[in-house]
Amino acid sequence: MSTDEAAPGATGVRPGRTSAAGSALEKSLRVLEAVAAPGGPHRLAELTAAAAVPKSSTFRILASLAEQGFVRREADSRYGVGPRLRGLSALVGAGxxxxxxxxxGGLREATGQTVHLALHTGETITCIRKLEGGEDQPFRTASRVGMRMPLHTTAIGKSVLAHLPAEEVRDLIGATGLPRRTPQTLTTERALYAQLAEVRARGFALDDEENEPAIRCIGAAILGPAGRPVGGVSVTAVTFLVSREEIQAYAPALGSAAEALAPLL
Known part of the structure; x- marks a missing residue:
């Protein structure tokens, strides 16, 4: 799973949308996520665009978060992560x-490639762990922990879609559309549904330069007790080093990792 860097909090889905839609809690969480994005502290205008929340609402939310210690306002009117948010992050990591x-780590050793762990978060997946490939790898992917990614362009995202009820998949596609990220992106429902059927049949999904040029990924869903996907795990490589056949050969190790992770998530 990989993507190009974007504005703070960007998801790759409907970027730049500014709307009054969403509950007060949802808006606050989007603003907080934008504040925590790399490259901070961020200006108000950047946070407004990244969170897709009107400027006046963003300002009020930031003032409240600052009062509670989750956000810190810098001297130059930029906003950064506050002590309570840093403390919360430490608690989550410790748990x-x-x-x-x-x-x-075992999956990375077995493949020698970059490994990602991501959770299904509404209309996207969110990367929560990333292990870069071996020291001999001549590249580093642009993905990062905390980055949200589209479902239809990524190996983990497609593995999640393949295990969701058909009606829910239609609702997700209706909400986000199938925006093109590369010339290889699947942008029609027929093509996507056909590939999701293949994912269910073989147990893994393939992103063959559909999310980022020259990047190829294989991903498997991590299923909860009721068989519902909670996220997925992937192996990422560059196309000029690892062929389609070679990356698909990682499927057994990937499947074993997904099964082992299921009870832990």
Whole structure:
């Protein structure tokens, strides 16, 4: 799973949208996520665009978050992460099972490639762990922890879609559309549904330069107790080093990792 860098909090889905839609809580969370994006502290205009919240509402939300200590206003009218948010982040990291890291590390050792772990978050997936490939890898992917990604262009996203009810998939596509990110992106429902059927049949999804040129990924869904996908795990490589056939050969190791991660998530 990989993508190009974007504005703070950008998701790759309906970028730049400014709307009054969404509950007060949803708006606040989007603003907080934008504040925490790399490159901060951020200006008000940047946060307004990234969170897709009107400027006046963004300003009020920031003032409230600053009062509570989740956001810190800098001297130059920029906004950065506050002490309470940093403390919350530390608590979340401390509570993550150490075995998650061991499983992801084992997958990286088995493949020699970059490994991602992402969770399904509404209309997107969110990267929560990333392990770069071996030291001999001549590249570093642009993806980062906290980045939200489209479902229809990524291997993890398609593996999630393949295990969701058909009606829910239609609703998601209706809400986000199928925007093109590269010449290889699937932009029709017929093409996407055909590929999702293949994913269900073989147990993994393939992103063959559909999200980013020269990047090829294989991903598998991580299923909850009821068989509903909570996220997925992927192996990422560059096309000029790893062929389509070679990356698909990682499927057994990928599937084993997804099964091992399921009870931990």
């Amino acid at each position: 993550e099972p150490a075995s998650i890291g061991r499983i992801l």
